[in-house]
Amino acid sequence: MSWRKDSRGERGYHHGNLKEALLQAALGLIAEKGPAGFTFADAARTAGVSAAAPYRHFRDRDDLLASIAQRGFEQFELVLTAAWDDGRPNTVTAFERIGKAYLAFARTEPAFYSAMFESGIPVDSSPELAAAGERAFGVIRAAAERLAALTPPGVTRPPAMMMALHIWSLAHGVASLFGRGDAARRKLPMSPEDLLEAGALIYLRGLGFPTDQNVHKSDTTTAPKSGPWGTAPK
Amino acid sequence: MSWRKDSRGERGYHHGNLKEALLQAALGLIAEKGPAGFTFADAARTAGVSAAAPYRHFRDRDDLLASIAQRGFEQFELVLTAAWDDGRPNTVTAFERIGKAYLAFARTEPAFYSAMFESGIPVDSSPELAAAGERAFGVIRAAAERLAALTPPGVTRPPAMMMALHIWSLAHGVASLFGRGDAARRKLPMSPEDLLEAGALIYLRGLGFPTDQNVHKSDTTTAPKSGPWGTAPK
DNA sequence: GGCTCATGTTAAAGCCATTCACATGAGCTG
DNA sequence: CAGCTCATGTGAATGGCTTTAACATGAGCC
Numbered sequence: 001m002s003w004r005k006d007s008r009g010e011r012g013y014h015h016g017n018l019k020e021a022l023l024q025a026a027l028g029l030i031a032e033k034g035p036a037g038f039t040f041a042d043a044a045r046t047a048g049v050s051a052a053a054p055y056r057h058f059r060d061r062d063d064l065l066a067s068i069a070q071r072g073f074e075q076f077e078l079v080l081t082a083a084w085d086d087g088r089p090n091t092v093t094a095f096e097r098i099g100k101a102y103l104a105f106a107r108t109e110p111a112f113y114s115a116m117f118e119s120g121i122p123v124d125s126s127p128e129l130a131a132a133g134e135r136a137f138g139v140i141r142a143a144a145e146r147l148a149a150l151t152p153p154g155v156t157r158p159p160a161m162m163m164a165l166h167i168w169s170l171a172h173g174v175a176s177l178f179g180r181g182d183a184a185r186r187k188l189p190m191s192p193e194d195l196l197e198a199g200a201l202i203y204l205r206g207l208g209f210p211t212d213q214n215v216h217k218s219d220t221t222t223a224p225k226s227g228p229w230g231t232a233p234k
Numbered sequence: 235m236s237w238r239k240d241s242r243g244e245r246g247y248h249h250g251n252l253k254e255a256l257l258q259a260a261l262g263l264i265a266e267k268g269p270a271g272f273t274f275a276d277a278a279r280t281a282g283v284s285a286a287a288p289y290r291h292f293r294d295r296d297d298l299l300a301s302i303a304q305r306g307f308e309q310f311e312l313v314l315t316a317a318w319d320d321g322r323p324n325t326v327t328a329f330e331r332i333g334k335a336y337l338a339f340a341r342t343e344p345a346f347y348s349a350m351f352e353s354g355i356p357v358d359s360s361p362e363l364a365a366a367g368e369r370a371f372g373v374i375r376a377a378a379e380r381l382a383a384l385t386p387p388g389v390t391r392p393p394a395m396m397m398a399l400h401i402w403s404l405a406h407g408v409a410s411l412f413g414r415g416d417a418a419r420r421k422l423p424m425s426p427e428d429l430l431e432a433g434a435l436i437y438l439r440g441l442g443f444p445t446d447q448n449v450h451k452s453d454t455t456t457a458p459k460s461g462p463w464g465t466a467p468k
Numbered sequence: 469g470g471c472t473c474a475t476g477t478t479a480a481a482g483c484c485a486t487t488c489a490c491a492t493g494a495g496c497t498g
Numbered sequence: 499c500a501g502c503t504c505a506t507g508t509g510a511a512t513g514g515c516t517t518t519a520a521c522a523t524g525a526g527c528c
Contacts, residue, residue: 012523013476013477013523014476014523015476018475018476035354039516041514049477050476051477051517052476052518056476061516118354120270120271133420165412165422166436168407169407169408169412169429170407171407172407172410172411173403173404173408174407177402178403198396199400199437203440204440205440206435206436206437206441246493248507249507273485275483284507285486285508286486286487286510289486
């Protein structure tokens, strides 16, 4: 009844790394069937253990989901931080990259994304989860602060927090409504990325930032666009 | 085994209006426990029928959910239409009211809202659902078209569809992230309504609309259909 | 070698979704 | 009014899921 752990990854009575295996299994299942379709039992089956085993590592199904959401926020923070790249080569460009990274994350990591935002687990489900979410948002806020500090002279400086919330909301709205591959999709005359970029540029212009191609400092390459929205809607 | 229908709303073997009763029951349950927590059996119990009865009216649980979402979009359309009020007293003010109505709907009708946007049912689940969603969005699009037509001279006119999508995304993002009473709430330095209004105003300013304090609310003297702020042939 | 406890297993209770055969009675037809 | 029919409900059965409890295993430690 109890096989030894052989060279091919078989296991004995004890799994050895069940917690991690369950998280991975759940991630795959959520990606397949959404956070609602995912079942605790299925994750256990995928990991090759009995249905009761997961309870040694997670209080219940929601606890697993919260763990995934937390891990998702951690990944999210990394991705956003990389996109921001400390504001290089210039603040506006880097800021735009954050928006793109937001959408890219929603698209390439739908399992994380839905666990984070659509699973129905409250943000304050655990302090760690809340903290992870806060850190991820912190990247956007920090970028907004840098951006706010660059407000052109003669323009009243907007609160960085508000800017961060606006951009977050816009990115989140675009991602939620149009961002995922196949579910809940609505037809769009443009890509979500372009939609978000245009919106963000218009928004920044509304704050007094010069956003057209001829303006910003060290941006060497320029897009052939003439304004926030390209040439013509499809 | 079969009571007569007495004066107080008791019922006999046949319910008489079960479909409606199930929709109402489900609506209440979703409001209580979210779209995930709601169960078909619970709805049946609330309506006072056996667990199998609902299947005479809905193909399955998702079908009920889709019906609720559809009804939600219909309500939503009404609410948005009322808020828009055909652009009175001026286009920008009415446009702002749409944003407020969006948030108000998310807050006062959380059951509808989550069935519409967070239940995981695909938009094209049924043609009726898709059409209802399209009509609701149509209100925003129509408003955006009126607004786009008012672009001040000398400014390139933005595509109305794009404007509509931006505003929808922003409103949806704010509502999803911060809009509901108690679940998934994050702390905010301002109300969701103020956040959205500020964002929308900044956005409109970025499009070249004069939106600051010195600008509008000035529909009192001029005829509502003339001048830069009111001319919009239907 | 022997202990102990974290980690798994089996078994069981309770809930839910879904289906099938059957019951009821509302409304039509004559 | 008698009788028929079919939409609408009921009960019971199947199979899955969640969660708990009692028991088994063996890894790490003396």
